[in-house]
Amino acid sequence: MTAILQVKGITKRYGGLTAVNAVSFDVQKGEILSVIGPNGAGKSTLFKLISSFVPTSGGEVLFNGTRISDLAPHKVARMGVVRTFQETTIFKSMTVRENIIVAHHLRSKSSLFGFFIGSSQARADEAEFGASADEIVDFLGLQAIRHELASNLPQGHLRALGMAIGLATKPTILLLDEPFAGMNHDETMTMVANVRRLRDERGLTVLLVEHDMPAVMKISDRIVVINFGEKIAEGTPAQIQANPKVIEAYLGSEDAAIGL
Amino acid sequence: MKTSKKLGLALFLLAVFVLVPVMIAATGRKDLYYTLTSVALLSIGSAGVWLTFYIGRINIGQGAYALMGGYVSAILMTQAGFSFWATLPLGGLFCALISVGIGVPILRLRGVYFAMVTLVLTEVARLTALALPVTNGAKGITSIPLPGALSIGGVTLIPDFATMANPKLAFYLLAVTMMVASYAVLWRIVNSRLGHLCRSLQQNEELAASIGVNTAYLRVLVYAISSFFGGISGVVFVAISQSIYPSSFVVTDSVNFMLYCFVGGLSYVAGPMVGTLLLYFGWDLLTVAKDYQMLIYSSAMIALMLVLPNGVLSLLDRIGGKK
Numbered sequence A: 001m002t003a004i005l006q007v008k009g010i011t012k013r014y015g016g017l018t019a020v021n022a023v024s025f026d027v028q029k030g031e032i033l034s035v036i037g038p039n040g041a042g043k044s045t046l047f048k049l050i051s052s053f054v055p056t057s058g059g060e061v062l063f064n065g066t067r068i069s070d071l072a073p074h075k076v077a078r079m080g081v082v083r084t085f086q087e088t089t090i091f092k093s094m095t096v097r098e099n100i101i102v103a104h105h106l107r108s109k110s111s112l113f114g115f116f117i118g119s120s121q122a123r124a125d126e127a128e129f130g131a132s133a134d135e136i137v138d139f140l141g142l143q144a145i146r147h148e149l150a151s152n153l154p155q156g157h158l159r160a161l162g163m164a165i166g167l168a169t170k171p172t173i174l175l176l177d178e179p180f181a182g183m184n185h186d187e188t189m190t191m192v193a194n195v196r197r198l199r200d201e202r203g204l205t206v207l208l209v210e211h212d213m214p215a216v217m218k219i220s221d222r223i224v225v226i227n228f229g230e231k232i233a234e235g236t237p238a239q240i241q242a243n244p245k246v247i248e249a250y251l252g253s254e255d256a257a258i259g260l
Numbered sequence B: 001m002k003t004s005k006k007l008g009l010a011l012f013l014l015a016v017f018v019l020v021p022v023m024i025a026a027t028g029r030k031d032l033y034y035t036l037t038s039v040a041l042l043s044i045g046s047a048g049v050w051l052t053f054y055i056g057r058i059n060i061g062q063g064a065y066a067l068m069g070g071y072v073s074a075i076l077m078t079q080a081g082f083s084f085w086a087t088l089p090l091g092g093l094f095c096a097l098i099s100v101g102i103g104v105p106i107l108r109l110r111g112v113y114f115a116m117v118t119l120v121l122t123e124v125a126r127l128t129a130l131a132l133p134v135t136n137g138a139k140g141i142t143s144i145p146l147p148g149a150l151s152i153g154g155v156t157l158i159p160d161f162a163t164m165a166n167p168k169l170a171f172y173l174l175a176v177t178m179m180v181a182s183y184a185v186l187w188r189i190v191n192s193r194l195g196h197l198c199r200s201l202q203q204n205e206e207l208a209a210s211i212g213v214n215t216a217y218l219r220v221l222v223y224a225i226s227s228f229f230g231g232i233s234g235v236v237f238v239a240i241s242q243s244i245y246p247s248s249f250v251v252t253d254s255v256n257f258m259l260y261c262f263v264g265g266l267s268y269v270a271g272p273m274v275g276t277l278l279l280y281f282g283w284d285l286l287t288v289a290k291d292y293q294m295l296i297y298s299s300a301m302i303a304l305m306l307v308l309p310n311g312v313l314s315l316l317d318r319i320g321g322k323k
């Protein structure tokens, strides 16, 4: 079986700083793979490279065997590789439902002109987006805030909305950058369960960056560890927890952050 | 649409197409035709500027497209024998086309950087008009004929303006018809998915790209529509004055287009129209203040922005009880 996503020697330099240095790994279809590493290790940059939000300085990313590096981000999204943002990134002056509806853009069958004149295809699209948005709201348990303006939401809900926006694009691979940041324990556990359901019920492949180690250990099939832009380890949660290099990298910053 | 809105729209159309001409005929204030025609044409231009605001870009370059549209019409009519009615859409399309070429590189800029570049654009347009042989330099193009008859399939829809008893009324009706059509287009854009996508651009371009919106394409499309509006308003202005010079539209005009939007309100489709009416009339009324005209005008504008930062139309929301 070939991997759905192949990261091959990907490199990103910002001036003199090498944020990501020749990182390679494969992701299998239906896998939940976490990328961990200390602050500034290059995790977010790696996600931006995979989703083609920044041009590469070397190496490439293959999606189903096709090179997606250095394409426009909307094209990569259209192919099914979609990222969420580490910073809370939502459309502030829209309601939760409007946020999710607009994120269905990739599924439009109507042209922009069709939407302008209100063609029957456009109306069918709108109805479909609305129904699908409601379904995502239900899936993530956001019913109570459906019509709330996004700018009024607390951090935990914003993260959930970020994921909802990602889901609305109907991705094949979803890259979540710190999806549990700012969530309390219960919220995190609900989201962990949601991510698992995405994989189990919808066959999504999920990559995530996260600092919450108990959550990472619980959710991941495999883990890739990055330090100073380089991959220092890859393996199952048990293997990673026992890896001396990883322990060293983490002990350098935070005591026992890896949850041993 | 709610019934109250429908009623408001009906009243507005009645006022614009029937009441205004009747009142003017009754009072004999024919000079008002020119003023109101100008307001209608300027509000078409500001509708375009408003649309670029809607994707999060401050556009201070609409004067350039009004000038361009005007010249295209003037040149086609005087040198190639085109009918005014053909140059009306052609002037707009020319501007849309040029704006695509200009927009592709500059629409990547945001905030004050985009604003600065558009500001320069008007000056570039003026200098180009001065330099090109086809625009006849500083002497401009004069003695442009009035719009001829518009007939389709032998049926005359609009008679020759030169044969009319009251061409001012004809220009007024033409301008307000165009205004109503432009705002209908604007309303439709804002209230369709196209508007939803524009708002996504305005609020977060990166996120818009991540959900698959071709942000570069959408920005250019919106800018082209905006410039089309600028162009057609220029075409009719030139037809009225029957002449055009490089200084027919200058930086001040571009700034005014933008101010009309601010004053009316950036979150209301009717905002630019209301803003244009208020400021244009306000300025006109203040001519009695002579030397103090500018001072009073500017002070009033500053006060307005402090009291109603979201535009005059936000008053309606306040009264209506919306926050």
Ligand SMILES: Nc1ncnc2c1ncn2[C@@H]1O[C@H](COP(=O)(O)OP(=O)(O)OP(=O)(O)O)[C@@H](O)[C@H]1O
Pocket: A014, A017, A019, A037, A038, A039, A040, A041, A042, A043, A044, A045, A046, A086
């Ligand atoms: N646009 C940029 N220009 C210059 N340097 C950058 C840029 N983006 C990231 N960097 C640098 O690249 C390095 C990796 O950053 P990145 O955001 O990928 O880290 P991270 O692993 O996601 O960290 P965190 O856990 O804090 O989110 C950092 O040293 C950062 O300062």
Ligand SMILES: [Mg+2]
Pocket: A043, A044, A045, A086
């Ligand atoms: Mg990061």
